[in-house]
Amino acid sequence: MRHLSKAGLLLVLMSFTLILAGCTDPSLGVSISGVEDGKVYSGEVIPVVSVEDPAVEVTMVLNGDPYFGDPISKDGIYNLVVTATDGEQTVTRDLNFRIKTGMKNYQLIDQFDAFEGFTTENDASISHNANPDYVMAGKYSLRVDKTGSDARSMVRLRDYHPNFVSNLSKYNRLGFWVYFPDVNLLRPDAALIVNFWTPSGQKSINYPIDNLKNGWNYVEINLLDNPELDLRTINLIEFQVRTADGSTAMTYYYDEIAIWYQE
Numbered sequence: 001m002r003h004l005s006k007a008g009l010l011l012v013l014m015s016f017t018l019i020l021a022g023c024t025d026p027s028l029g030v031s032i033s034g035v036e037d038g039k040v041y042s043g044e045v046i047p048v049v050s051v052e053d054p055a056v057e058v059t060m061v062l063n064g065d066p067y068f069g070d071p072i073s074k075d076g077i078y079n080l081v082v083t084a085t086d087g088e089q090t091v092t093r094d095l096n097f098r099i100k101t102g103m104k105n106y107q108l109i110d111q112f113d114a115f116e117g118f119t120t121e122n123d124a125s126i127s128h129n130a131n132p133d134y135v136m137a138g139k140y141s142l143r144v145d146k147t148g149s150d151a152r153s154m155v156r157l158r159d160y161h162p163n164f165v166s167n168l169s170k171y172n173r174l175g176f177w178v179y180f181p182d183v184n185l186l187r188p189d190a191a192l193i194v195n196f197w198t199p200s201g202q203k204s205i206n207y208p209i210d211n212l213k214n215g216w217n218y219v220e221i222n223l224l225d226n227p228e229l230d231l232r233t234i235n236l237i238e239f240q241v242r243t244a245d246g247s248t249a250m251t252y253y254y255d256e257i258a259i260w261y262q263e
């Protein structure tokens, strides 16, 4: 490490302060309230955008259409793009959120801000993805690399995950985002299966491939779809993806795994 004299350090600090004083606000003083990126709401939301300087021009686009700040209350998946312009400077904010009426006890298991509590089986290796092209909410997602050595690719949410819930009897839904580059590579009759491991064995809930598309999919599993599943003592939850044949390689992603009670 280079040694700085006291005078040298003071000079460095002074020039740093000068740089700060000389730059304009890179955010244009834009603040957004009433809605947060990655959140799920059980009722109406009203996004409010404010700017410190009235000269800053703000435009909003909701799911591709111009938006003027009316309350949003319909069930759905929303993307709000806020653009603030001041002369040649432009700031863009991109928020994704959902409205799901009748939702109670919403419990976020993982949005992948951290990378822990998961293991893999068969043809899968996992990593912490920060590439925003493959993040649905927040800054990170879970990346799965399937190399083409097996048709099955499993990611397991383990009981030592910090947010693991073993007794699911307060909940009747499990939901998550999954990104597939090409759904035609998946096995049609068993593309995506969620397996619940309990002391009395493994119980599966199959998600229909007809509901899947290329890109991000929101998957909602009804925990009551398998009447044999005892929700009181879950040991692990396995997310299984199958390709049509074992030699297919694929990189896919998960984000925002949550449980809740749906009325």
Ligand SMILES: [Ca+2]
Residues within 6 Å of the ligand: 111, 112, 113, 135, 136, 137, 138, 139, 140, 141, 255, 256
């Ligand atoms: Ca995330």
